[in-house]
Structures are given as C-alpha cells and as structure tokens.
Amino acid sequence: MSTHRVLLTGANGFVGSHILSQLLSAKHSVRAVVRSQSKVDAVRADFPSFSNLDFAIVPDMTTSGAFDKALESTPPFDTVIHTASPFLYRAISSNHEFLDPAIMGTTEILKGVQSVASGSVKRVIITSSFAAVGAFGQVPDANKVYTSADWNPTTLDQALTTEDLGIGYRASKKFAEKAAWDFIETEKPNFDLVVLNPPMIYGPLRHSVPKIEDLNESTMRIWNLFLKPENTPKTEMPPNGLHLYVDVRDIAKAHLLAMTTPSAGNTRFLVTAGTVTSQQIADILRSELPETLSRTPKGVPGSNGLPETAFTADASPAEKVLGMRWTPMKETFAELGKQLLEIEKAQA
Numbered sequence: 001m002s003t004h005r006v007l008l009t010g011a012n013g014f015v016g017s018h019i020l021s022q023l024l025s026a027k028h029s030v031r032a033v034v035r036s037q038s039k040v041d042a043v044r045a046d047f048p049s050f051s052n053l054d055f056a057i058v059p060d061m062t063t064s065g066a067f068d069k070a071l072e073s074t075p076p077f078d079t080v081i082h083t084a085s086p087f088l089y090r091a092i093s094s095n096h097e098f099l100d101p102a103i104m105g106t107t108e109i110l111k112g113v114q115s116v117a118s119g120s121v122k123r124v125i126i127t128s129s130f131a132a133v134g135a136f137g138q139v140p141d142a143n144k145v146y147t148s149a150d151w152n153p154t155t156l157d158q159a160l161t162t163e164d165l166g167i168g169y170r171a172s173k174k175f176a177e178k179a180a181w182d183f184i185e186t187e188k189p190n191f192d193l194v195v196l197n198p199p200m201i202y203g204p205l206r207h208s209v210p211k212i213e214d215l216n217e218s219t220m221r222i223w224n225l226f227l228k229p230e231n232t233p234k235t236e237m238p239p240n241g242l243h244l245y246v247d248v249r250d251i252a253k254a255h256l257l258a259m260t261t262p263s264a265g266n267t268r269f270l271v272t273a274g275t276v277t278s279q280q281i282a283d284i285l286r287s288e289l290p291e292t293l294s295r296t297p298k299g300v301p302g303s304n305g306l307p308e309t310a311f312t313a314d315a316s317p318a319e320k321v322l323g324m325r326w327t328p329m330k331e332t333f334a335e336l337g338k339q340l341l342e343i344e345k346a347q348a
Helices: 014-025 037-046 096-116 156-161 165-187 217-227 248-260 278-288 316-322 329-347
Strands: 005-009 029-034 053-057 079-082 123-127 192-197 200-202 244-247 267-270
Touching (some): 156 165, 165 192, 200 217, 248 316
16 A cells, blocks of 8 residues: 555544544554644644654644645645634634634645645545535425535525524535635646535544543533433433434544545545434443443433434445445444543543
C-alpha cells in the first residue's frame, strides 16, 4: 500500500482524533492542524509513539492565508482532510459565529491549497454533515429517502435573521459545503473534492476527555439523556432527535477510503449506518452495562419508537464506491457508555 502525506485540520476533535489514529496506524505521514500549543500538547499526549506525526498551529482559520504556512511541506502533501468547524452550542452567541468560521475556514483551506500546494495535492476531503442535507421540519419529508442530491432548504437570510442556533449551525454546514463546491466549479483547481455528510456521530472517544463537561455535543447528549446519575428507569424516554447515526470509527474510515479510492473524486457521500431510536440506545446500555440499570430510562424495551413515516437516507453510494461497512449498533453504544462511566469514575 502506498502511503500518503496528509494535512488534517481539527485533529484534536472527536472525529479528527479517530481519523488521525487510523491514518497513523496505516503508516501515513500526517501534519495535524490545531489552534494552539496546548492542543498540540494534548494530541501529542494521546499519540505519543508516532514518528509520522508533526504539527501546525492555525489560531484563526478565517484569516486570509490562514493555512499557507501549514501547507508548506517536504515531502509535499498529496491529501488535505478538513474536519475543523465550530460546533459547541454553549460557546456560540450568534449565528454569525457559526456561519463565518465555517464558510471562511472552508474557502481559506481551498485557497491555500491552490496557492501553496496545487502542484502536489490531488484531493481535498471535507467533513460536512447531514445538517447540509436534511430539511429539519422546514418542508415535509415524511417517508423521504434522502440522497446526496438533497440540500437543506434554509436560505442565508433565514440563517442570519433567526435566533435559533440549531438553524444557524445547520446552515453553516450547508453554506460551507456550497462554498467548497462553488470553488471547484469556478476555480477549476488541479485537485478534486470529496465531501462526506454524516448525521449524528456516536461511539467511543479517541482523544482524552478528563471531565464530563468537556464532551463534544453528540456524546454529551448520550450522557445527559441516558447516563446522568439523576436519571432513573422511570425517567421519560427522551425524544429521538435526529434518528440517523454513524459510528465515529466508521466516519473516520470513510475519510481514509475517500483518500484511497480514485473514483470517489468530486462526489458527495451520505455516510450513515441507518436509524437508531432512544429506546434502542437505552436497551443496549441497560443490557450491556449493569451499572446503568438504576439510571437509564427503561421505556418499553424492544419497542421501535420510530414513526412509520420517518425519513431515511441512502448510504449505498458510500457502500458501493468507498466500500463502507458499518459497526454493529450494540458496539457503538455499549463501548461509548462504558467509557463515559469510566470518565465519571475518574472525575469523582
């Protein structure tokens, strides 16, 4: 297998750390882009024994030429994987704070590749989201099977004038991804583009998280709704939220497959293992982890809990073109649950 020289942004994040782990394990040479020296130190601590890892610090990815220095490399980069985007509701005060960094960060990395590394980079892979695809209640989607041809209907004006941070976050994903495709169409660079659109991402953490409060958004959701000690078996079963999901290790794997699959170029892929309900998550935690029996909502074990008209998504292109296979649901949630209980114990 030939090895690649990869620039990876967001390398310290929930998804980025899994991508980094798989890249390093496959002997690829990686430059991890993070925002500060403290984040370099954290990633180094999580990946102490890899000589095929170096770092670049980009404090603000929205500034002009933000990635230019990071993209200078000998040997040169052939692949860029861009996962970095703001997603902590609790750190955001207005929708501009979602939209500007997401859109500008995406366009800056593409501009940087074109100006600094266009002779060597063959492919840029961007982590987008099902947030850029789904309608999320804005238009009816009963019984709909989403495909990569679908786009979130929110307009930029709607996104900037609403006070709903959820709409702002989802719009940031849409307009960042649109900006990437527009760049490819108008600039016609020497590299091609692959975009991956995962829905909810669950599964065990690869990066160190010392405190429950430091969890990423989707993992915090599992903690709050299913594992918090204040919960009891009688606690009402939480709403399903977005019922499409993927294991974090699978979305990481999709990035590596996108890098090594020539025919994936200039394609958008929905990357999802299918549907999951709150009842299914609770059933798995309660059956696999005895210590959750006193704190995980019981609901009606074995019931489905998904409306018959619930929308789904077609991930068959990811299976056919990239060769994706999916981690069993039980592994995703049992391994995450076990890990969250360990973080809780260590913190006590």
